[in-house]
Amino acid sequence: MTMAGYTNFHADKISSFIEQLFLKIGCNPIDAANIAKVLVTAELRGIPSHGLMRVTDYIALWKAGRLNSKPDVRIIHETPSTAVIDGNQCAGMIAGLKAMGTAMQKAKAVGTGWVSVQNSNHFGIAGYYAMMALKEDMIGICMTNANPLVAPTFSVDRLLGTNPIAVAVPAGTEPPFVADFATTPIARGKLDLMHKKGLKAPFGFVQDKTGKPSDNPNILTDGGAILPLGGDREHGSHKGYCLGAIVDIFSAALSGAGFGPFVPPSVAYLPLIKDAPGLGTGHFFGAMRIDAFRPAIEFKATMDQWIQTFRKAKPAEGYEKVLIPGDIERELEEKYAVEGIPVLNSIWEKVNECGKEFDIILEVEKV
Amino acid sequence: MTMAGYTNFHADKISSFIEQLFLKIGCNPIDAANIAKVLVTAELRGIPSHGLMRVTDYIALWKAGRLNSKPDVRIIHETPSTAVIDGNQCAGMIAGLKAMGTAMQKAKAVGTGWVSVQNSNHFGIAGYYAMMALKEDMIGICMTNANPLVAPTFSVDRLLGTNPIAVAVPAGTEPPFVADFATTPIARGKLDLMHKKGLKAPFGFVQDKTGKPSDNPNILTDGGAILPLGGDREHGSHKGYCLGAIVDIFSAALSGAGFGPFVPPSVAYLPLIKDAPGLGTGHFFGAMRIDAFRPAIEFKATMDQWIQTFRKAKPAEGYEKVLIPGDIERELEEKYAVEGIPVLNSIWEKVNECGKEFDIILEVEKV
Numbered sequence: 001m002t003m004a005g006y007t008n009f010h011a012d013k014i015s016s017f018i019e020q021l022f023l024k025i026g027c028n029p030i031d032a033a034n035i036a037k038v039l040v041t042a043e044l045r046g047i048p049s050h051g052l053m054r055v056t057d058y059i060a061l062w063k064a065g066r067l068n069s070k071p072d073v074r075i076i077h078e079t080p081s082t083a084v085i086d087g088n089q090c091a092g093m094i095a096g097l098k099a100m101g102t103a104m105q106k107a108k109a110v111g112t113g114w115v116s117v118q119n120s121n122h123f124g125i126a127g128y129y130a131m132m133a134l135k136e137d138m139i140g141i142c143m144t145n146a147n148p149l150v151a152p153t154f155s156v157d158r159l160l161g162t163n164p165i166a167v168a169v170p171a172g173t174e175p176p177f178v179a180d181f182a183t184t185p186i187a188r189g190k191l192d193l194m195h196k197k198g199l200k201a202p203f204g205f206v207q208d209k210t211g212k213p214s215d216n217p218n219i220l221t222d223g224g225a226i227l228p229l230g231g232d233r234e235h236g237s238h239k240g241y242c243l244g245a246i247v248d249i250f251s252a253a254l255s256g257a258g259f260g261p262f263v264p265p266s267v268a269y270l271p272l273i274k275d276a277p278g279l280g281t282g283h284f285f286g287a288m289r290i291d292a293f294r295p296a297i298e299f300k301a302t303m304d305q306w307i308q309t310f311r312k313a314k315p316a317e318g319y320e321k322v323l324i325p326g327d328i329e330r331e332l333e334e335k336y337a338v339e340g341i342p343v344l345n346s347i348w349e350k351v352n353e354c355g356k357e358f359d360i361i362l363e364v365e366k367v
Numbered sequence: 368m369t370m371a372g373y374t375n376f377h378a379d380k381i382s383s384f385i386e387q388l389f390l391k392i393g394c395n396p397i398d399a400a401n402i403a404k405v406l407v408t409a410e411l412r413g414i415p416s417h418g419l420m421r422v423t424d425y426i427a428l429w430k431a432g433r434l435n436s437k438p439d440v441r442i443i444h445e446t447p448s449t450a451v452i453d454g455n456q457c458a459g460m461i462a463g464l465k466a467m468g469t470a471m472q473k474a475k476a477v478g479t480g481w482v483s484v485q486n487s488n489h490f491g492i493a494g495y496y497a498m499m500a501l502k503e504d505m506i507g508i509c510m511t512n513a514n515p516l517v518a519p520t521f522s523v524d525r526l527l528g529t530n531p532i533a534v535a536v537p538a539g540t541e542p543p544f545v546a547d548f549a550t551t552p553i554a555r556g557k558l559d560l561m562h563k564k565g566l567k568a569p570f571g572f573v574q575d576k577t578g579k580p581s582d583n584p585n586i587l588t589d590g591g592a593i594l595p596l597g598g599d600r601e602h603g604s605h606k607g608y609c610l611g612a613i614v615d616i617f618s619a620a621l622s623g624a625g626f627g628p629f630v631p632p633s634v635a636y637l638p639l640i641k642d643a644p645g646l647g648t649g650h651f652f653g654a655m656r657i658d659a660f661r662p663a664i665e666f667k668a669t670m671d672q673w674i675q676t677f678r679k680a681k682p683a684e685g686y687e688k689v690l691i692p693g694d695i696e697r698e699l700e701e702k703y704a705v706e707g708i709p710v711l712n713s714i715w716e717k718v719n720e721c722g723k724e725f726d727i728i729l730e731v732e733k734v
Contacts, residue, residue, distance in 0.1 A: 079478030082659040111446030157680040179609035211683020242546035254660040292449040293621040313524040316578020322522040
């Protein structure tokens with residue numbers, strides 16, 4: 001069923017469109033296919049803010065000379081269980097795939113692998129990389145810093161990104177546990193949506209330029225900031241601030257990427273900061289081989305028991321069931337694979353405008 | 368200066384009292400000294416809920432045969448970068464110190480070390496173990512599961528503990544970054560304090576037995592539950608639920624400890640669950656050698672810059688300054704080392720009651 005204002009597209013159709021676009025800007029076929037795969041996976045999992053609509057930002061960054069379509073992504077330092085990768089200003093997916101692959105190789109050899117990345121760009125959804133570990137019976141971990149929108153507790157300055165954390169854990173007969181969440185109560189994209197719809201934001205999402213609570217979803221354009229997870233100090237925003245800071249330190253201080261306020265914007269219309277310390281956006285990846293701790297079959301039986309225990313928990317009044325992290329995204333992925341991916345018509349028009357410059361069109365078809 | 372209702376004690380005095388007590392129940396001198404060290408460090412850092420008052424719980428668990436004062440704490444599985452440790456029902460500090468030491472040894476050898484622990488008990492403050500890594504120019508990570516008080520989002524069942532996460536990061540001229548926080552808006556101890564003072568709890572801390580928001584700090588005694596960090600679904604409690612779940616999985620599913628609702632109570636007056644899967648309380652430890660990623664001197668210069676950038680952020684109206692994780696605890700540690708540790712008189716009386724059984728008294732002295 002297609003929702004009003006949306007058109008449904010087959011995943012393959014969107015993937016092919018994105019792939020062609022990145023080929024046109026000079027990516028090699030493998031990189032172009034990988035970039036498309038990560039963006040389409042976000043669409044399939046119901047996270048369109050990290051999907052098709054992002055291509056216009058990547059193309060604009062490439063035009064501005066801030067994204068390298070022919071990067072030399074390479075390991076610049078390593079030990080048996082660690083590595084640092086220089087992304088060479090790549091689209092973040094290229095560094096992300098190499099980094100997670102490296103972490104998994106190291107986990108095969110010595111039990112775990114941990115890779116920090118410098119000089120990268122936005123890499124799509126963190127969950128994609130964490131989930132790569134599942135097929136090898138490993139736990140996958142992924143985090144990234146992002147351009148600064150979040151004020152630390154007690155401050156008005158925007159010093160942290162929404163810095164997400166993703167953790168994927170294999171199970172046996174149950175589907176895997178897949179957590180992928182920003183370390184803020186809300187993502188930037190959802191604030192924009194509220195503003196467009198003329199809605200107020202619930203208190204606890206943002207503050208104004210003086211640090212007072214605000215319900216204006218557009219307050220970021222007037223010096224406001226997103227709050228860390230927890231909202232205010234009383235409700236533990238200092239814990240959200242800690243989480244965002246840890247993601248930033250692992251992603252940037254370990255790799256030499258830009259940290260905190262020095263993470264480059266992921267959109268070309270915001271200028272780069274002059275003389276910023278560090279190189280580009282930073283990410284952090286981890287892989288832990290299950291059988292480096294315990295036979296995988298035993299662990300997976302425990303995870304099945306864990307998932308079943310939580311799934312059968314008594315729901316609160318007015319709620320139907322308790323969810324396991326990853327449930328919603330997995331169910332959408334199954335649905336959209338059959339019904340097609342709903343794309344907002346305004347986004348479809350915008351990406352086609354971008355595509356037309358390169359003689360590529362995302363055509364409507366009967367899904 | 369001594370606050371009304373409190374008596375100040377030298378750290379050494381408290382430490383000696385605790386040490387003697389654990390010697391009396393059969394601990395060897397090294398274990399007794401280590402247990403005292405971890406508990407007194409909590410007092411010094413202003414976290415009395417994890418300090419002296421805990422000794423009565425440990426002694427009661429020992430009396431009930433649920434804490435082994437002569438444990439054989441040993442590695443039961445390992446790879447170059449990982450290990451699983453069986454705590455043999457020890458006081459958690461004994462397993463914690465061995466596990467963090469093992470993680471650091473492995474980090475020396477292959478860059479990082481990761482250790483999951485089964486069959487342990489409450490280990491005090493997570494930050495203690497994370498901070499052990501600092502002197503070796505490593506990042507220290509520590510987490511633990513805990514007895515179930517927290518309901519996952521949409522549920523009324525208490526399936527998770529307040530499951531804390533601690534991360535300690537070395538800096539250069541600046542003091543280290545030390546985050547140590549529960550994955551809930553509030554700790555159990557603070558709710559008890561509010562109840563004793565006849566105060567209401569702010570909404571967002573707890574829910575009643577039907578899952579409705581509650582401001583009753585004593586609601587846990589009537590089927591209520593603590594909420595995950597974020598408070599409600601709208602403000603991201605599903606993210607706090609994810610965090611608590613990740614801590615539980617790393618601590619228990621990787622080690623074979625009791626998970627979620629099957630974590631044994633850390634107090635003897637609550638019975639053990641019959642036929643619970645898994646063994647005891649679980650913990651998880653990590654150590655990452657800085658120079659496995661980047662020369663330590665470069666990293667520390669970046670951390671100094673990070674800390675200075677955040678410290679000089681503009682405060683929100685009504686606030687004096689932005690804090691770096693660890694600031695408050697470090698300042699208290701300096702103050703209490705000089706002025707003595709303030710101990711609530713009722714706690715002092717309670718631990719002396721326990722001590723008297725073993726002919727040990729914590730005497731008042733002029734600090």
